Amino acid sequence: STMFKFASVLLFIFAAAAAEYVPALVWQYGSEHGVFKAEPALHKYSTDSFRDLLTKQAADKDLIIIFAEENLSVEDFNWQDISGETSFPKLSETTKGPNSNFYSRVDDPFSALMDLQGAEWSDVKLSLQLPSTILKKDFGSKFVIVNMDDATDFEDRPNLLKRHDEIVSRALDAAKSAYGKVLAVYTGHHSSWIPEELAVRRVRSLLQAEEPQNGSRFINADNLAYLYYSSAPTANLGGNNISLTNFLEATAERTEENEDTVTMYVTYDYEGNNVTIIFPFAETSRGYWNLDKISVQWDSTEYFLESTGIYAPFRFSYHCSIDTVFSNGTEEGNTDSLTFTDFQIEPLVPTDEQGEVRFRDAYDCISFFTMPIWSGIFVSLILIFVLTAGIIMIMEIKVMDKFDDPKGKTITVSNTD
Template structure:
């Protein structure tokens, strides 16, 4: 009995060992398979992309074939444009939509889709009836990259036109021309995105018909100022393997606008959004998305002027040149025994008209600090007051996460300590304090009433003699 017991126990141990070894080998194979998947999917990072469609009535050079999923760089596009515009004058039509992605074609039907009821009928007809090339994935850098690149290749300044004014425009075919047609994107109230894109396609067809009637050879480009859908997928290879808690990807922060004098920083401005709009218009234009020219900016020990000139990219109300300026000053205040700087005014210039806003009483900070405010507007919780004496049209301003510093920049590319516009005693804090004081008063009053209660020194005993109170006559 003892020997058979030992034998069965050894067999059981051997079987358990084989099972453990089998489980271990399966686990190793699974981990190797997962590692292979991670290696396959972490080959690169996705970047923001915009499609670019190009067709010409005069012929285009052939485009070299690329592998599937290839992202065209700005340098590759510049090289192709150089070969396309290498000789003779050219008339280029740039259909510049506010936003555009390849998904717009696949979802709403068009060049990259197979839908029969798509929103790009005129565009498809133009591509099929003329020499055309397509860049489905063009690396997107900033909103002014394509207009600036075309301006450089053609050597002419862009001209903003629309489908209604183009028939009355005289086009000189002996010289190069760059005509920009601005198109909206899914921002019109009461219209679906497909309807907006269909209307844009109608504008494209109308412009091409006008060019055909004028018998003008042209090269047309259809692209977007920025992607309409940006899907950022961080590479798995840049993250550590294994388990981690509260892991977050830090978003890329754009650099501030900085004006330097003799290599030293003088004025700095940063904002998440610099939104502007004319009164009566529903569309907001974000100027923070493109890089402006700082020509005309000045600064000294007492006054600073930051001038931002936007010459292309964003076009509002037939405006191709828009200038915004921020005027600041500092002086010594004896009461606080320190220097303070104020943002005296903000001016907008477009189409020969000027609108100004005053902010000196609302936007201020110590001279060695920067000023920061989450929202700086001219129409709600007003910090920038419109100058009503100016007869120019009123613009609306809405600066989100706004920070500016015009003096005391000694930390290189970093802002100094920020003086925030939000006060310490917010309405919520005041409500909490008043409610707490009310409850405290009720508690103290109740405690005071309880402490004023006195007990009787004698009690009437029903079993004993009653208490007699002698009365005096």
Template sequence: MLGYKMSQIPGSALSFAVLFTLLFSGRCSHQVPLVMWSSEGHALPRHAPPLAGHTVSGPQLLSYLTAALSGAPHNVLLFLQDKLSMDDFTVFGGVFGNKQDSAFPNLESALQSSTFPLVLPALSWPDSSALPGMLQEQLGTAPLYLDPETLAQLRLNSSGVALLVFRLPYSTEADMMSPRAVLRGNDEVVGQVLNIMKAQGVPYTAVYTAVRPSRVIAEGSLDGESVGRSLLQASSNEPYPPVEFKRGESTCILLWAENLTVSHFREQWRRHELGPQTFGSSATVSLTGSSCNRTHSRLVLNYENVLGFRSFRLIFSMSQRYYSVSARNWFTMDQVELEYDGQRALFNGSRNIYAPTEYSYRCESVTSFRDALLAAHSLTDNATQWRLSFEEFQIQGFNVTGTQFSYASDCASFFTPGIWMGLVTSLLMLLVFTYGLHMIMQLRTMDRFDDPKGPAIAVPQNE
């Protein structure tokens, strides 16, 4: 099915759902889809689609982009979603053209109006993170991260060159919006951007893809692989290296996370994932303002255009001191601070986030709102308007050797609720067994019996 010629499909006669049904046959894996199209009146060059089951790698993606941009408009819109898989189109797309049931009506219309769109159903997701860098190299201009409101205030040159990046979230958390609602909201952002470009009369080339898949199915055999808990620095499947701050030639702070998520309440909760901007080859974060010495470490992550704020900083403050009770040095993450457009939100973490100085600290989930390890500094400041969520979080601010984390002190205690339940149940069963054994040992035989061969026992009766 992947070898089906796109040139044989009239875009106006085929719905988006049928297109992806034909192209996205196959199972979801470590891949993300990529869709590229141009505005009306402009056509992408004809291209040979990938073979069925083939995963497009970085060099092949670069060749596709080079060919596509050779004759397409150089005002490029990159819609970069945090997570996306082929299953999202299958589950949430319109069924046989039913747009009322689709989460992607604007994307459908854009593809139907485009001539020869480029559709890559299986792009290697580590290579998808390098897409902004590839486009920057092809266009010769730096990416500009925007939202529709900011784009409406700009005036683009129809014959100019621009790389405009629009970050789109993806959430499946129980307390957030459903995936369908998030995808529908993202599609509305796509529609707003395309309408603005159309109103300004600026031709464009659009790309819709993701940084990583929303659904990952493990492939291959697990024979010979460790399935127990392993440290991040020992894992061979680490998709990207940690953030590394150096003082001179030596590294003094390391930070790694599967994702760093911030949510801000402004009439409703708005969520932004900072992981793609922080880690990997497409990272745009700056560490300006970071510092470290023997007793204090401060890691500053500087971003632009996060949730509508032009300047945004995420600051981790750590310190170490000697505790006589344990006769050793411990480090604590004292505060996590947000600075945005001159405002500040402060979260305390020193009572919950700590480890021996020689170790790194690791936790599966560090949040400020559910099973919180981070607490708002004050109920009256801006921290109540923010939620922080760090997944698979690991940090080390002291005694860093090379570029690898030291042994990790995990936030998960040894006696988990399951272990306590097992111990209590075992204790109750032991008590019942002990009581039964004690009762059996208390049984005694009679000390006198009636002998049937001798005289009967006479019991005198008084008349």
């Protein structure tokens, strides 16, 4: 029909303009960087960020080898037959250790690999003799690419991937034996499926503020941390109520112990005295950052304030549309507090490819099941219960027996004028 054709054309247009995310499976052996850091499972990597990640890992390697499928998607890794066997029985075993990591959504990972600094790639033909070729160590370069482009018309995709799984597994064993320090990547040139997200987004992400840098609402601290609020913070410190409207500066620094943790310092002027808020972002072991306590320095006194629930995965910001309060009960029974309205914050935020400063996707403090949703569910359950009870009552109504007795006297109704 015409409507179906129109929808198909729209789907094609959107698919053509969409970013192509391809999975990448990465191993490394024999290196002091052999343990991968935990990452959020559904995080999306740009080409540049994936290249930077691999550049650090490839620095001390004797061999960097890429196994590149023509097409690859997450669905290929999730596929199972009736018996529960996947397309990658061998590689599944090699990914159970800490020396491997699976990146499910990478924007054009092959281009990122081709642009590695100092890389002069040697093309190697895919064959069953690939492991023995690796053992000979005669590539002429430590950068090797194996294009797995031997698909035939008579082989379905699961069997093709199982065959490649066997070859890649044997090649990895040979590489570890021959070179010792190895970085291996299994990925694809293109995605097997239509991507889900457009590369050019025409809607602004949640609270990607358009205020100037280091303004009174959106604050950029040395390109290491961002802070946003819709109105000036208010504080109750030592029994004094103050409003922090006069912003002075914001700085941030990485901690010496861990480069993935940042401390942000935001300074305001209040009646000629500096008020400095210190945000020490902490890293958790699950790939999350959190901010459970801050300190405020004012009038030669430092106030330590706490809050709960301020956390998000790395490469996500935290946002809360309701008031965010940091507080601490003092010995005198008073409460020192600092309140932000429409609060959003994020550490370790890189500038995007267009050079713009903005928050990444937000991890919101309000869960999906809010009070209105729970109220709607509760009312719906009551209505369903009433409807069910009514239907049961109607079904229990029985007809009088005398109307069903075939031997009884027939009831006649005379029609008289």
